[in-house]
Amino acid sequence: MNAPIRVLIADDQPLLRHSLALLIDATDGLTVVGQAGTGRETVERGRELRPDVVLMDIRMPGGDGIEATRQLTGLLNGTRVLVLSMFELDEYVYAALRAGASGFLLKDAEPDQLLDAVRRTHRGESLFAPRIVTRLVEHYLDRPTAHRSRSVDRLTERETEVLVLVARGLSNDEISAALRISIKTVKTHIGNLLAKLAARDRAQLVITAYEAGLVTAG
Structure with a gap:
């Protein structure tokens, strides 16, 4: 039997972290190994736990999610970052990708979409919410x-x-x-x-x- 995909949840909202943890831990093949509420704590927990996938919020105190993504993808070989945000602005998407994120999902995604995104991210696939793809296209058409x-x-x-x-x-x-x-x-x-x-x-x-x-x- 394959080992479960180990997930670290990074978000500054405790209630959302708790809800995501309940969803993930209730799913076969996935397990939450830790949580973090700031960018700095995310980097520290990532170094300590070496998760397979980090669910990363963009806006957090103590260093934002983009900087945390940059540090973790530079330090940990095999850890992938899936950005989970309520923002779909071009600068966030592009900056997150440049920092090493493997995908970008919006917080209004359905639970099944989120779970599928975690699995696909772990497999090495890039994943983007349809609205994010549209934004990226528009961004590059304007250049x-x-x-x-x-x-x-x-x-x-x-x-x-x-x-x-x-x-x-x-x-x-x-x-x-x-x-x-x-x-x-x-x-x-x-x-x-x-x-x-x-x-x-x-x-x-x-x-x-x-x-x-x-x-x-x-």
Whole structure:
């Protein structure tokens, strides 16, 4: 039997932390290993507990969630951060991704969406609320045409297709269905993308796709 996914909850609202803990601990395959109410405490608890996934609030006292994300992803190999926030502003999304977050979910998400997001984040998939994807697209459309790096130009046609679907937040299963290829082939393409683009994870692939202008509205 696989070990449960170990989750650290970081939020400055005790009631929300408690509610999330009850939900996660009641779910097979997931367990809460700790809670934190400030950015500084989150970093300390993360170092101590080395969780698989951190549910990270953006606005917290004692150092915000973005700085805590930056520190944890730089210190802990294998710990992934899923930002859970009530804010969907561009600067928060982009800053969180730049800091190393693997995904961005809004606090009005359904419980099942949150649990699925934790599992997908643990598997190394990037996950974004649909409204967040729309915001990202609009953000990059408002910028001057992005420069397509030589590394992106070296991608094969199929790799480029996979990169675009990753940037749109599709899971491996969804990419497999969309392109009518096997899951194994999807994983191979993603591995090639990570290597060719020198990306740490899928979230960095998302950033690359937007910066290269590969993703457009619609």
